[in-house]
């Protein structure tokens with residue numbers, strides 16, 4: 001088997017990656033939106049916030065049988081590497097997954113990373129494969145999808161009105177990107193509230209948010225050709241930022257949206273700001289992106305509070321992802 005890395009300028013490899021990814025999804029997660037070579041190019045150029053992962057393709061006699069990926073961050077969790085392994089459905093149970101994993105473990109080792117993580121849609125194959133290679137399930141995440149045509153607007157309005165009295169000292173603001181430089185420090189501080197989201201048994205340090213990282217996050221989203229919407233709650237008496245929710249719309253597929261962070265800082269919880277932020281976001285998107293059909297979101301399965309808000313907004317469960325970890329030593 002030949003396992004080679006590729007990059008955002010490798011057109012033929014990006015085509016092969018898209019075909020592989022879509023073939024895998026057709027079996028393991030048929031609800032996933034199909035990817036394209038252009039999506040891969042943007043993803044592998046920009047990543048989530050300026051740290052793109054390195055993708056690999058595995059070929060036997062010139063045929064792509066699978067792929068892999070290694071992602072590391074220099075912002076935080078400096079000992080961790082996140083690995084991806086996927087084998088084409090026509091080529092499973094031939095040892096290819098194990099060989100790709102070994103190569104990804106080697107790449108992580110070369111980067112000096114001692115803690116390995118991997119995520120996979122819940123499946124008997126992934127569970128058996130992970131166990132066989134010494135990985136332990138540490139967290140369960142739920143992928144929900146909101147169908148905007150199904151929003152019950154009168155119900156949402158009445159929930160919004162019922163929540164407002166709890167938030168008398170707060171004002172909602174709709175922010176455009178890029179965020180002005182002088183606002184970035186306050187934004188970074190507020191964004192770090194996402195560290196309070198439940199991690200279950202995941203071995204994961206707090207993420208470090210800086211002005212530079214917030215800038216890189218917005219730049220990467222723009223680089224992926226997304227339109228970013230941010231609604232912020234401000235505590236009016238103090239002027240403090242109390243919470244935010246962010247949704248990105250894919251300009252190349254404008255019917256698709258992705259929910260990014262929703263967080264309320266500790267000092268400002270208990271004022272129904274989560275619901276108010278998300279409801280205002282729905283109203284904004286209804287006007288600004290009338291073609292938007294779906295918004296995907298992710299929550300740790302244990303995150304009851306956020307899931308409660310999502311269900312009011314008409315999300316439905318698409319699938320469960322399991323996050324596995326082990327040390328590099330195995």
Ligand SMILES: CC(C)(COP(=O)(O)OP(=O)(O)OC[C@H]1O[C@@H](n2cnc3c(N)ncnc32)[C@H](O)[C@@H]1OP(=O)(O)O)[C@@H](O)C(=O)NCCC(=O)NCCS
Pocket residue numbers: 024028084085086087088091092093094095096097098099118119120121123124125126128129130132324
């Ligand atoms: C999980 C996956 C990568 C396995 O790829 P593969 O090439 O079939 O794996 P291998 O042939 O190397 O299997 C190694 C061992 O894993 C276990 N295993 C793999 N698939 C299995 C299945 N469907 N049922 C039971 N055990 C399985 C077996 O112990 C197997 O050894 P064996 O064939 O000698 O019994 C593949 O099913 C896949 O791409 N799934 C979707 C993506 C994914 O879940 N990635 C996992 C990240 S942790």
